Amino acid sequence: MKLCWLVYIFFVTYLILLFKPGHGGSDGLHGYVHSLDYVVDDLKSFLDKVLSENPGLPCFFFGHSTGAAIVLKAVMAKYSDPLVYTGFIRNLKRLRVPFLVLHGAADTVTDPDASRKLYEEASSTDKTIKLLEGFLHDLLFEPERDEIMKDIIDWLNCRV
Numbered sequence: 001m002k003l004c005w006l007v008y009i010f011f012v013t014y015l016i017l018l019f020k021p022g023h024g025g026s027d028g029l030h031g032y033v034h035s036l037d038y039v040v041d042d043l044k045s046f047l048d049k050v051l052s053e054n055p056g057l058p059c060f061f062f063g064h065s066t067g068a069a070i071v072l073k074a075v076m077a078k079y080s081d082p083l084v085y086t087g088f089i090r091n092l093k094r095l096r097v098p099f100l101v102l103h104g105a106a107d108t109v110t111d112p113d114a115s116r117k118l119y120e121e122a123s124s125t126d127k128t129i130k131l132l133e134g135f136l137h138d139l140l141f142e143p144e145r146d147e148i149m150k151d152i153i154d155w156l157n158c159r160v
Contacts, residue, residue, distance in 0.1 A: 036066070040073045047074070058160045062152070065110060065137065072118070092118055098126035100155045102148060104135030128155060 043061075051059060063071035075097055099122070103115040112131050119129040130151065132139065139148050 036070055036073055039070050040077060043070060043074045044077070060156055060159075064140070092121035093123045095122035096124050098124060098159060099128075100152065101127075101129040102139055102151065103129075103131050104137055104139055104142075105131045105133045106135060107137045109137040126159075 047059065051057065061071040061074075063069070072095075076091075076095060095118075101115045101119055103110075103112045105112050115129065116131065119127055132148075135142055135144075139145065142148065
């Protein structure tokens with residue numbers, strides 16, 4: 001069972017990385033995405049398919065940088081009123097699902113304070129944050145990536 005969710009995590013992650021507009025080999029300006037809503041819709045469709053084909057399968061998403069924003073938007077849209085939810089992520093207190101935030105405290109691409117705000121405002125009773133001093137944006141490319149990956153896997157294993 002544990003192998004199943006791990007495979008899906010990485011499949012979803014690579015699916016998003018490979019096909020996300022503005023990234024990978026997609027057409028258009030690199031790094032430009034007109035709206036994340038298209039990718040969020042794709043992610044929700046993929047999740048619905050996986051869950052309908054595998055009832056009871058534990059499901060986790062792994063998102064890095066823009067991927068984390070996509071995952072957060074998808075989760076917030078699923079548990080929020082879709083007529084109210086548009087654009088920026090608002091009303092973080094509605095976030096009640098378990099989550100883990102890892103953020104390099106020296107990140108100059110995304111603001112670690114935004115991760116801190118997510119952690120502080122979310123009403124989830126199962127939330128963990130680690131702001132890693134001296135680490136930059138791409139945590140899984142840091143020399144200590146094996147320790148970081150172990151933290152992720154340990155967190156997941158405690159929840160299956």
